[in-house]
Amino acid sequence: MELPKHFQDFITLTLSVIIEALPFVMLGMFFSMAVRVWLPHDWLLQHLPKQPFLRRALISLLGVLMPVCECGNVPLARGLLTKGLTPAESLTFLLAAPILNPVTIITTQQAFSDDNTVLVARILGGFLIANLIGWIYSSTQQDAMLRSEFIASCKERDDNSNRLIDALHFFKHETRTMMPALIIGAMVAGLIQVVVPRETILLLGNSPAWSVLVMVLLAFVVSICSSVDAFFALAFRGTFTSGSLVSFLTFGPMIDIKMLSLMHTTYRRTVLVQVSLLVVLLTALLGLVVNYVF
Template identity: 85%
Template sequence: MPKQVQDFITLSLGVIIEALPFVMLGLFFSIIVRLWLPHDWLLKYLPKQPFLRRALISLLGVFMPVCECGNVPLARGLLAKGLTPAESLTFLLAAPILNPVTIITTQQAFSDDNTVLITRILGGFLIANLIGWIYSSTRQDAMLRPEFIAICKEKKDNSNKLVDALHFFKHETRSMMPALVIGAMVAGFIQVVVPRETILLLGNSPAWSVLVMAVLAFVVSICSSVDAFFALAFRGSFTSGSLVSFLTFGPMIDVKMLSLMRTTYRRNILLQVSVLVFLMSMLIGLVVNYVF
């Protein structure tokens, strides 16, 4: 078997194996949210003021420490319980960065440089809330796929929650697993095709390094709980701002994440959000390089 084919299989399987436990954990939380939490439980405790409401939603990841790939099924459950699509995007984008496991591993990897940790947390919080604000007036049917809206409107027999849980698990698994496999294969293919030497060549440029690491974050699709140690390997070759850009953009938008989000959101919305998050993450990286 050719080495490139072996690398493709290894990288693709690596993404799947890394992401699968978190997807299952996200499905577990999603089913609990849908079936066992009272319908108005979450909405009752959220502030009515939009900015405070989004800020609190973006902090839910602190209390639900699931990797970004597991947050997609969880967000689907929160949508079914009354969260707006814009609010669900705020949760999805902020949760993997504000996850306590992510914060701890980032601090351990960059223990001698608090700039990376602080800008990652603040940048993730700011971007998530800006995206939520931008789409706060967009209609639900303009953001969500019709198939998902139909699922949210399904009426289940509350007398047998175990049967309902199995129904949701089966449906969500059918939606998520093909998306995860396709996303992993795309990530593996791109990593095999793009030479590592080309990436390292641009590492010392304050501007180009930010662009390269943001693109790399999109391609490699590493879970946020371990991506800081991956970024640490590039520390000697790349600027600090580029590492911040990698650690901000990757947990929010990558090949695997987009494939999973496609099960819920319309393609045009995902394209717009991806571009906006990419530009904002690059801006944060450039500010770190040129100001700090």
């Protein structure tokens, strides 16, 4: 018996998100394992600047060295937290790294090769928004940002006498934590795309202001990895404004459904709600500036 079309679409969309994200999640888990087990505990603290603004700026640029999209950055950020980064600094990295990823930069340049405004606005906007949010949260109580389960896991296995066993332990723990979050996030993204037809969203995107909000919503729903989202956005170029495309390309790597699900393995729900609202406001403002100024 043939399954209902909506259910088929739900399965297809869910699997597409999982298949697209899984390689990057696995790569991020390997990076996280290496950082946790083989990176000396004080190495980051010794080599990063002491000045808070310079420190966060350099941390946000780590994405240039690690070609992992937002999905893989979550387990990597968890590893960096165990090596001395504060939750606010880790949040700065999470928001900036997928946009400053060299693969993301190259694909954006290829997709919008005749319009440097989109590429420059995406890079500068992502960097500034990530550092602004990192600065805001640097003045809060840091441990209060994290889930108690993650804090407890950081205290496990302080003895590094057998690094291979430690590596396997951390990889198993990250797999148990990340995979359910990825699957749940993919299912929610698939469900929303089935329930809310894309045509409905497109009908709302005719004005410079509304188009920005519509593309932010679309970025949240479709949950495309930052390494390929530029070509997805290119399909809307004839219908939507440049500012709305910039908002899409900036908001999506920072906050989408699967990203929130993955980040919830580490950060408290209240923090994620606050960060999501800040990112919505700032990326919408960025899009409006591009629309009305450039």
